[in-house]
Amino acid sequence: MRSLAPWFIITVGGLFVLFMVLSDSRVLDFTRTQSQNVGSVDGEDISYQDYSNTVERLRKQQEQAGQQITEEQMDYFRDQVWDMMVTQKLLDKKIKEYGIIVTDDEVREAIMGPNPPADIRQQFTDSTGYFNRQAFETAMRDPRNKDILITIEERERQRLTQQKLQNILFASVTVSENEAYENFIKQNIKMKAQYIAIDPNTIPDSEIKVSNEDLKKYYDEHADEFKIENQRKIKYVIFNRLPSQGDTLLVKKNLESIAAKLKVDTTSFKTYVQMYSEQPYKKDTVSITTLAPEAREVLSKANKGEIVGPVSTWEGMVIYKLIDKVSSKNEMVRASHILVRSSGNDAEDKKKIDEIYNELMKGANFEAVARAKSQDGSAPQGGDLGWFGKGQMVKPFEDACFSGKIGVIQKPIKTQFGYHIIKVTGRSNQNFVVEKIVNKVTISATTADKIYQDAADFAYIAKENGFESEAKLLKYNVIEAPPFNEEAAAIAGVGINKALVKWAFDNGVGDISDVFRVPSGYVVAMVSEIIKAGVKPFDEVKESIRSNVIRTKKLDKALEIAKKIKSQIGDNGDPQAALSIWPSAKIDTTNEFTTNGSIAKLGREFAFSEVALKADLNKWTNPVKGSNNAYIIKVTYRTKYDPQLFAFQKEGIKKELINNKRNIYLGQWVEQLKKEAKIVDNRYLFFR
Template identity: 25%
Template sequence: MLQTLRDKTSGWIATLILGLLIIPFAFVGVNEYMGGGGDVPAARVKAPPSWWSSAPAFWPVSMLWQHADVTTKDFKDAFEQQRIQQRQQQGDGFDARQFESADNKRAVLEQLVNRKVLELAATRAGVTISDAAVRAAIASEPVFQVGGKFDGARYAQVLSSQVPPIKPSEFERQQRDGLQVSLIPTALDQSEFVTPKAMDQLFQLLGETRDISIAALDPPILEQKPLTDAEVKQWYDAHQADFRQPEQVKIEYVEIDGNALAAAQTPDEAALRKRYEDEKSRFMAPEQRLASHILITVPEGADAAAQKAAEDKAKALTEQANAPGADFAALAKANSQDPGSKDTGGDLGWVDRGMMVKPFEDALFSMQPGEIRGPVKTDFGYHVLKLREQRGGGQTKSFEQVREELVKEERAAAAERAYSDTAGKLVNEVLKNPTSLSDAAAAVNLKVQTLGPFSRGDAQGIAGVPAVQRAAFSEALIQDGTASDPIEIGPQHSVVIRVLQHTDEQARPLAQVKPQVEAAIRNDRAKKAAAEAAQKVLARVQKGESLQDVAKAENFQVNELPGLPRGAPVPSPAGNAAVFAAPAPKDGKPSAGKVALDDGRYAVFTVNKVTPGKTDEIPEAQRVQFGQQIARLQGNAVVEQYIKTMREGFKIEVHEDRL
């Protein structure tokens, strides 16, 4: 049998089949062909080759297309970063379930897709970023500056303090990528401007005032005849959504408040002294070094010869600095390549441990005052170090000096222990019988309280805390009837809840809501009557009667409002918008309109005169600032259009099932 199989897999036919199979393997790799190649993309942006913009997308021509992927890891990292930002912004109001919505995920993915579109567009346009541009961008970041100037020590400290630490070479690569992606959008944004004529037109509109006559009409008096059962039933049937009872729950809960558990007593003196002795090292003044340096940089990717040249130069400078009568500051000003300290003679100020990269720190903190040492190699290049002074590292505050601090810490620790012990014991007891809180509460000498029924809109007390409310209305607690985990509502303050009763949202019977239905009918009739009355007045004005004559005949009052500015909440925000949306008077005839007021009444108005804003009274500084704001808005619109246009020329594949 094996021999037969061998015979059938030999010969020219088998060779041809094998050759055909090699083709896809050669293009996409065995791993990807078998479905196991790396992180699968959540989205892929494809672009035809720049030299063949109309290239078809079918195989094998599609192999010529460029592509950029948004991997599932890219998406997860961005989505988690967005989650952290929203949680920080919203605090207790953050709703994890709402955040996990499909729309939210798609919005984050769209941002990543747009970035990939810009990456491809920049690559196809041949955008490259020079080393000088990268260095200038880094030096301009305020976080890397001291006294308004780039500081190499500060730069090293910030990068090394990241979690995980970032190497300068990696950070520079990130900056280069970011500059490449943003170069075209930034150029488009900055190319926008506003002409003086357009500025004058905008100021004329924004500063425009209108002289108006306005009358707020009293609501018409309606006959309060009884409503028939048929009218009530018809309205109820047509508006059942307005008369539903919202979802409600009733809960029991146990509250754990650390402030109430721990008595504010002065800690034992022996305990305070023991704490002082155990933690004596933290009351020692930190060791600091007053340092200067000369930096000889080594370009990224430099060969051995370039590195050796930099090292030799640093050695020579070390010898010069150690020579009798040498001026270290003058040598630094003449030779150092650290732009942040060169002009100050290499001065780095007082340096704490952890501020510098390890080779620099190890050397500096092993030196004696006045000593000069070098070369010291770091990722930045070769340093010549001078230790000018040292302080701290041996002075310890006495027990009496720190006693009050220890008392506060001991009280806080006691309160935290009491809270943790009680919460831990309560949870253990709840786990024994999660369908009741009575036994668990008794075990920790706390009482069970009840609250509700309440809905999401009328929750009071602890139920008004968003986290508690989310748990109370969660499917898990409603369906299982079990106790929740402790829900934090403040520092050392939490509750454990259990849903006792749940009522779904449901229609309320007509008999129960009949008064509300009747009120809704009368309110609707009053609104329609008020709108109809206002329309009749407006029609008379539009036919040629003055608003004053109509007011006199109908016995209502007209108010004159000369110089009404745009945007003023008069007669209301909506009323002001309606006044300025009305056409300007024409041929000496005022224009007219009506608007509903916040109290249910209607107002009828006429626009008698329009006065454009005075452009010659606008301060130059305000004109410049306003022009910049308008140009920025226009620039944002241009960038959005650029991204949209690029997307239309690319092919975008989105795999929402991988989010």
């Protein structure tokens, strides 16, 4: 035993090292998962191999069609392929259930009959449109084309099978004569009208009294609005897939090396662009407003012909060659401001802004005061709004900026947003003519792997020691998502991930997930609340109901005002008389409209257009309650129904309607199949 001990130790040690290498490289994970399935549909497995091959085949087809699938788009693309495969499995099951069979003779007739598939027919059709039948049949019988013919036969068999399925499904889908007529009227009968509108928003709130009984009545009458399905809430930690500092540094160092060569090499900049840039060569004239801050800074200081960069921009890391600086017709300014937002109490707002202005006049630092007291999104940047040209800001603000002196703190001005104190910090009419080499900063495999491992480590530890306590210890931000139902494709704040939705409904409160891939990175989640189906309690929705009840009462009040106006003006009276009853009444005319579209200035007011369709010409209608206003309408023009035009268009209208109905029916039918099926999606275990 003593003589064998060294060999035993070496053997065990070697196995241990091998195990560690395999574990570290995740080869064990790989071999374990590859023998499994990515999911199943009603017990029928979808293998990793089949799914991956289908994704790759369809990706190549997209590329051949000129549509590149980027790494950022792959998750969404995989979801599309998965949905397609699930749908096909369900369709195949129904085809078998209905006993649908396509015979060899039917396939042969579809290919070799009088109407061959269009894409094949095209191959044997010359520029004059002549189809060479003899050449087609010769090619179809040529043994060398056997593989191509097999592919064509499989495709036609599948097409005929799905056509038979659709024939069964669409047997009950019809379009009546009346439906065609109504659609014709909606599209072809055009009208113009004069109208008097009473906007409910012009009725003061003080005239509207809302009691608890009113709220309860609305709640009872609109119970369907407050129904909730089974819902879940989750708390989650997100691990964003972003390039690390090392990834950024690697790109920067590479471009620094290229920039150094450019400064001594006589080779043209264009040649370097073609070799190293991820964007094609072009010479751009760019405005200072479109440049990233760092690029703006270095280009402003650079001389013509100088190579500058790399600098960080929203395109990535960029090396610029400054060709020229040219004057622009459009002046740009850079400004900072401090805003006191309009509160409805103008005197109080004016007092606040004056106090801030006096503080600045006594020597207070503008940026510090802006951070502390400005009431808009620029506060964290010390009030800096960046560069902008004319037409980008409201007029009073724009005028103050373009007329102001650089560095001078201006007296407060008022806009629709509130009161502003403005300081112009820059002015330029300069554009830059540049060439550039662009390299995106992308996440490396090492960084992506580390981010995933951090998420996996957190999931493991959280299951052992508690989700929120571990997140707090590791200084991870815990976010709670709004409620979502089982049909949700996405979770607010998280993004699209049906597998995560399903996991939330398959688990209970406090359960912690494994790692899920989402568009922005990785998520580890915990079910935080289970909300059962039912109706939201009255007390919970009471305040949200109040605004609806107020609006309903105001619209009713507007209708009463319209009735008074109608009694005053009769069928043919002067609409200006409406102003003596309600000074805020709006008197206007429409452009030409149909019942099928929106009305200029009014939007989609179906009650308005439906009444206009049947109203007597040149007579004021009785008051109409629309969705936005109460109206009195006088139709001044309406085209007549043309039976000959309807007869000419009828079949086309019917065809369009039946196609729409069939598409809607098929979509609803497939969705119902998915709801009833048992679909298992384990793809998150395979794809990071």
